Amino acid sequence: MSSEATQPFQRIVQDYSEEIRQGRLVAGTKLPGIRELSEEYGVATGTVQRALAELRNEGLIYSHQGRGSFVSDSSGSDDQDPTTLAIKALESQVAELRARLDKLEQGGDE
Structure with missing residues (x-):
């Protein structure tokens, strides 16, 4: 099998899937940023984004806009589809x- 058989994004998916499934990365752990992963794997940021999308689709991670990607709670995630995880x-x-809104409203009354 040639080295081209595994796409660069698949390498990232495989590495992180294994880390999560073996418990080396636990629920709530923040993954490295896109740029950091891009440098680590020597790939374009688009490749990293594709890998993160695949990990999200598998229910292994979730992302917060502006905060990063985190390992999902693996307990029972086998029976949860991506839609449930997104919800x-x-x-x-x-x-x-x-x-945050409650805190702002309380601070406004003082």
Whole structure:
């Protein structure tokens, strides 16, 4: 088999899938940034983005705009499809925004 058989993005997916499934990366662990992964693997940022999208589709990670990508809670993730995981990530974001809004409203009353 030639070295071209594995696409560069697949190498990243395989590496991180293995790290997560073997428990070396636990739920909530922040993954390196796109630029950092790009440099580490010697690939373009688009390649890293494709790999992260694949890991999200597999339910292994979730991403927060502006904050990065994180390892998903693997307990029971086998029976959760990407849509369910996306909804959970959105619920988390809404809860975080609600807490920030409550804090702002409390500070405005003082």
